[in-house]
Amino acid sequence: MxxxxxxxxxxxxxxxxxxxxxxxxxxxxxxxxxxxxxxxxxxxxxxxxxxxxxxxxxxxxxxxxxxxxxxxxxxxxxxxxxxxxxxxxxVLAPAWTTDWITEEARDKLRRYGIAPPSGSCAVTEKPIRFVPRSMPHAKETVACPRCGSTHTEKLSQFGSTACKALYRCVDCREPFDYFKPY
Ligand SMILES: [Zn+2]
Structure with a gap:
């Protein structure tokens, strides 16, 4: 000591x-x-x-x-x-991923008009046995942060910053940023 x-x-x-x-x-x-x-x-x-x-x-x-x-x-x-x-x-390792964003922050992002990252991107962290092999690769569903509709379309891979993609809600017609899983 x-x-x-x-x-x-x-x-x-x-x-x-x-x-x-x-x-x-x-x-x-x-x-x-x-x-x-x-x-x-x-x-x-x-x-x-x-x-x-x-x-x-x-x-x-x-x-x-x-x-x-x-x-x-x-x-x-x-x-x-x-x-x-x-x-x-x-510190660069372990590398940051959007999985580290707290639940509270995801709610704040939504209220701010940014769709939080959906799902998880830490694929390499998961044991392979949890990966359902027969399932086709699910299409990314991004819910509109304003009305909650999943009827959305991607306008651009890059939004206001490189970290985000630009989406548009088909129902309420509003464009919004999507915080891409990373
Ligand atoms: Zn909407």
Whole structure:
């Protein structure tokens, strides 16, 4: 065991707790109704070996231009809370998938007018015995976030960002973004 005193450890725990509560409120730059924690981008908040606060994030889509903005927002939130020095650790494995988006965030996306990713894309994580072989590959059903109709059509593979596809609801005629499973 190292020689860190009990008060020092208690202080660090309090710092980590505050950092968590501050960072949980940092919104995603592209979809401000959901936080980076709800999207699964914020992985961990911990004390590094040198005592510095470490914020662990996993980028969503590779090359997503939002990651630089997210790092700036994290720095701002930590600075405003007076939590002192920090560094951002970017962890690429396991790779982020839309499966990490919380249920609460999926509801928020829907209310915001974005269809959340349907189904699961973590195919490689699943034991092969759960894959029904006889079933034809199901066509992706995307429900309209406004009226719930599944009578929708894809207009474009890319919506407002590369992470999303542009759909249109045939029933209510509204176009909407679909957060593609990834
Ligand atoms: Zn609709």
């Amino acid at each position: 190292n020689a860190a005193s009990v008060p020092a450890r208690a202080a660090m725990n309090a710092t980590l707790q505050r950092a968590w509560s501050v960072l949980e409120t940092v919104p995603d730059p592209e979809i401000p109704v959901v936080s980076i924690r709800e999207l699964g981008i914020l992985r961990d908040v911990r004390q590094g070996g040198d005592g510095v606060l470490e914020v662990v994030i996993t980028p969503t889509y590779s090359g997503c231009p939002a990651m630089g903005q997210i790092a700036e927002d994290i720095a701002l939130a930590i600075g405003n809370a007076g939590l002192g020095a920090h560094r951002i650790e970017t």
